[in-house]
Amino acid sequence: xxxxxxxxxxxxxxxxxxxxxxxxxxSLLRSRHITYADIARQLDVSEVTIKxxxxxxxxxxxxxEAICELLDITLLELxxxxxxxxxxxxxxxxxxxxxxxxxxxxxxxxxxxxxxxSLEDILQQYILDKAECIRHLIHLESLGLIELLPNNRYRLLxxxxxxxxxxxxxxxxxxxxxxxxxxxxxxxxxxxxxxxLYGDLSAASLQxxxxxxxxxxxxxxxxxxxxxxxxxxxxxxxxxLLAMRDWELESSQALKRNCSDNSPENNASSx
Numbered sequence: 001x002x003x004x005x006x007x008x009x010x011x012x013x014x015x016x017x018x019x020x021x022x023x024x025x026x027s028l029l030r031s032r033h034i035t036y037a038d039i040a041r042q043l044d045v046s047e048v049t050i051k052x053x054x055x056x057x058x059x060x061x062x063x064x065e066a067i068c069e070l071l072d073i074t075l076l077e078l079x080x081x082x083x084x085x086x087x088x089x090x091x092x093x094x095x096x097x098x099x100x101x102x103x104x105x106x107x108x109x110x111x112x113x114x115x116x117x118s119l120e121d122i123l124q125q126y127i128l129d130k131a132e133c134i135r136h137l138i139h140l141e142s143l144g145l146i147e148l149l150p151n152n153r154y155r156l157l158x159x160x161x162x163x164x165x166x167x168x169x170x171x172x173x174x175x176x177x178x179x180x181x182x183x184x185x186x187x188x189x190x191x192x193x194x195x196x197l198y199g200d201l202s203a204a205s206l207q208x209x210x211x212x213x214x215x216x217x218x219x220x221x222x223x224x225x226x227x228x229x230x231x232x233x234x235x236x237x238x239x240x241l242l243a244m245r246d247w248e249l250e251s252s253q254a255l256k257r258n259c260s261d262n263s264p265e266n267n268a269s270s271x
Contacts, residue, residue, distance in 0.1 A: 022054065024082040028071055042070045088159040089144060096143050097169035109136040110145065114162075115237075116228040119152045125232070161221070182239065198247070213242055 029039075036054075040047040043066050053059055059067070061075075068078055092100075100107045105128065112122050122133055137154060140146050146154040164170040187194035201209070220240055227235055 021082050025067070025078065026054070028073075028078070028081065029067075032071055034070060039067055039070060042066055088157055090159040090161060091163055091165055092143070092145075092168075094165065094168055097165060099139075099143065101169045101173045105132070106136050106139060109133060110140055113137070113140065113146060113154065113156065114158065115224075115235075116156065117232055121232040179241075182241065209244065213244065217242065 029035075036047050036050045040050045043050070043063055053063070064078075065075060068075055071078075073081075100110055108126065109122060109128075112126075117125075119130070119133060119137070122128060123130060134152060137146065137148060137152070141148050141154075145158060146156055148154050183194075186192075
C-alpha cells in the first residue's frame with residue numbers, strides 16, 4: 001500500500017507539474033492509433049469525460065494504469081519514454097549566449113537556475129525583486145533553458161554535460177571580465193588551492209594527464225548532481241579552473257636558436 005501511495009503521489013505530481021508528460025502520452029497514443037473513444041471504452045466512461053481529463057491534465061493512478069495497459073506498457077516504461085523524449089540541450093547558440101552576457105542580472109539568474117536554486121533562494125540571496133526575477137525566468141524559458149511550472153517553479157532542460165561554447169560569448173566574457181580577478185586573488189585561505197606546474201613530458205604522459213583531468217571534471221559534475229537537492233544554505237559556490245597547454249616563458253622563447261624572431265635576418269633588420 002505504501003508503494004501504491006508513493007506511485008500515486010509521484011504520478012499525480014508529474015501530471016500536475018508537467019504538460020510535457022501529457023504530450024508524451026498523447027504522442028504514444030497517436031503512434032499506436034489509439035483514439036479517445038478507445039480509451040473511453042477501456043475506462044468505461046464517456047468520450048467527453050476522456051477529453052475533459054486530458055484537457056485538465058489530471059489523471060488518477062488507476063486511470064493512467066488502464067491507459068498504459070491499452071498501450072501495452074507499464075507506468076515505469078511511460079516515465080522512461082517521457083524522460084528520453086524530453087529535450088535537453090548540450091550548449092546554447094552564439095545568439096543565446098550573447099543575450100545572457102548582455103544582461104548581468106539575466107546571467108545571474110541563469111547561473112542560479114543552472115545550480116538548481118529556487119526563486120525563493122535567488123530572492124533571499126540577491127537584491128532582485130520578484131517581478132524582475134520572474135521576467136528573467138520567462139526569458140530563460142524562451143531560450144529553451146527551462147520549462148516554467150506552476151507556482152514559479154521550473155524544470156531545467158540542459159544536459160548533464162552542458163558546456164558553454166568554445167570561444168563563445170560566455171567564455172570571452174570570462175576571459176575579459178573574470179579570469180584576471182580570479183587568478184589574481186590570494187589562494188592562501190583555507191579551502192583554496194592553486195598550483196602551477198611546469199616540466200617536459202612525453203606524448204604518453206600528456207595523454208595520461210588529460211585522462212586524469214577529464215576524470216576530475218567528471219567527479220566535479222557528479223558532485224554537482226549529488227548535491228543539487230541540498231538547501232542552498234548547505235552549499236557553497238565554487239569555481240574550478242583547469243588549463244593545460246604547451247607553454248614557455250617569453251624570455252626563454254626569445255633565446256631559442258630556432259626562434260624566427262631571433263634569426264639573423266630579423267636581427268639585421270632590427271639594426
